[in-house]
Amino acid sequence: MGGGDNSKDKDSIGLLENDGGGERECCGKQGKGKRLWKKVKYQLVEYHSLPAFLRDNEYILGHYRSEWPMKQVLLSIFTIHNETLNVWTHLIGFFLFLALTIYTAMQVPNVIDLNSLQHLPDFLKNADLHKLQAELLTCLPSMPDLQRLRDEISSWHIKELLYNCLPNNVKDDLANIIAPLVISPITRWPFYAFLGGAMFCLLASSVCHLLSCHSERVSYIMLRLDYAGIAALISTSFYPPVYYSFMCYPFFCNLYMGSITLLGIATILVSLLPVFQTPEFRTTRASLFLGMGLSGAVPILHKLFLFWGEPEVFYTTGYEILMGALYGLGALVYATRIPERWMPGKFDIAGHSHQLFHVLVVAGAYTHYHAGLVYLRWRDLRGC
Missing domain, CATH: 1.20.1070 (Rhopdopsin 7-helix transmembrane proteins)
Structure with missing residues (x-):
């Protein structure tokens, strides 16, 4: 009886060993399956595989991400x-x-100030100041209400009139230089x-x-x-x-x-x-x-x-x-x-x-x- 029991024990042990191996094999397959599913799950898919809410352009056929985490x-x-x-x-x-x-x-509010003032000496050196003065004197008497010029020198209207009095050939250059000094942005x-x-x-x-x-x-x-x-x-x-x-x-x-x-x-x-x-x-x-x-x-x-x-x-x-x-x-x-x-x-x-x-x-x-x-x-x- 003792020998029979020993034989049964050995068979049981063998059966358990076989079951353990099967379990390990099963777990191994499950692990591989999960890893494979993970790879497949985050692969790009084609248009026909998309859910309805992601279907927008039927002419783009592939390389879609679909419901990813x-x-x-x-x-x-x-x-x-x-x-x-x-x-x-x-x-x-x-x-x-x-x-x-x-x-x-x-930069933009200051770019005129910094760059324009560098050119002021060159402008004054090259300008015909006597001609400029004569043209301004010709223009200024025609301006309405000169008395208001002293009282409203900071107003936009007066600045515009002064700007318009400048000769066309120097208007832009001079305006770019003096405008930042007298006009707020x-x-x-x-x-x-x-x-x-x-x-x-x-x-x-x-x-x-x-x-x-x-x-x-x-x-x-x-x-x-x-x-x-x-x-x-x-x-x-x-x-x-x-x-x-x-x-x-x-x-x-x-x-x-x-x-x-x-x-x-x-x-x-x-x-x-x-x-x-x-x-x-x-x-x-x-x-x-x-x-x-x-x-x-x-x-x-x-x-x-x-x-x-x-x-x-x-x-x-x-x-x-x-x-x-x-x-x-x-x-x-x-x-x-x-x-x-x-x-x-x-x-x-x-x-x-x-x-x-x-x-x-x-x-x-x-x-x-x-x-x-x-x-x-x-x-x-x-x-x-």
Whole structure:
């Protein structure tokens, strides 16, 4: 019996050993399976595998991130997928405008003072002062109410009359030198409002393209933020041209600025509707934002009517036409999905319409920045 018991014990031990090996093998397979699932789970997928909320452009066939955890979504900013350039084109644009804002705050109010005074000795040396004095004496008696000149020497009107008395051949040079000494810079808040709107739009767009693949709820929130950023950029782009063009005409200034602000708010409210984000409304979205931009033609034409003949007006209008053309071309490319609709799958990573749209938006905003600098210099010198 003892031998039989020993045999049973050995069989039991063998059975336990076999079971242990099977368990270890099973656990090993499970570990490998988890690791493999992890790799597969965070692989890029094709368009037909996407949930409905991520299906926006059927001509981009692959390289999608789909419902990834937030950690992997954030880390994907450094990996290659079909949203990589969408993220970085506007993120780089954000840092560009952040640098421009800092530069404007630190340098633009003082750049004339520092640079112009260096040329004052050369100007005085080369100028025909006797001829200049004769021309000024000829001009000054024709000015109305000379007695008020002493009392209102700091007023914009008197400064403008003095500026207009200068001969054309020396007007710009002398004005650039003496203007900072007698004229306080005009208010900058409309210009900073535009810079803030541009930074908000670019950062919101970049974050939207990075995070929207996480979940349907996050995608819904991010798209609303993106639309709000576009409306903010368009609205605040109106502020510098409208304010600096019509600062001497408060009624028109308030009318135009109020109208574009209300239009921007209305656009944001419309964008909150769930149907607004569906692919079927892609053209409607582009048309709505394009319509906001085209409404700027009214104040531009009004500005040309009021200040026809002044060089700064033509310079700023040229910049604004270029900006509008860049924005309009971007909206057209976005709505028509060119070039990926011509060769589906060929532009999944680089070169598709949304990336081109982003580049054109940054280019248009940068063009508008230069128009703003012309407005500042013009109003600093001219005033009201």
